[in-house]
Amino acid sequence: MPIIVNLDRILAERKMKSKELAEIIGITTANLSILKSGKAKAVRFSTLEAICKALDCQPADILEYVED
Template identity: 75%
Template structure:
């Protein structure tokens, strides 16, 4: 998939556990794990906004486009 999710990197930089972020933004740990591993087909903008708010980051810090060439 050409979209790389770097949520695990940002979480590590902020020294925050996935469980804590999931609790703060109101989603299950399982759903956050699906997003973190890049297996999610979509993400709600409200979820992305909440993640950015609690990690004090920009969407571009979490997502990266990689060409398939």
């Protein structure tokens, strides 16, 4: 998929663990793992908003378009 999820990089920069982020934004660690691995088919605006709020970043910092 040409959309890359850079959550791992942002998490490392913020020195935050996946489990911690999952708890803050109110999703399961399994779902966060699906999102990080790029297996997710779609992201809700509410989830994106919660991630941006928790990590103090912009949607573009998390999602990136790379041509195949």
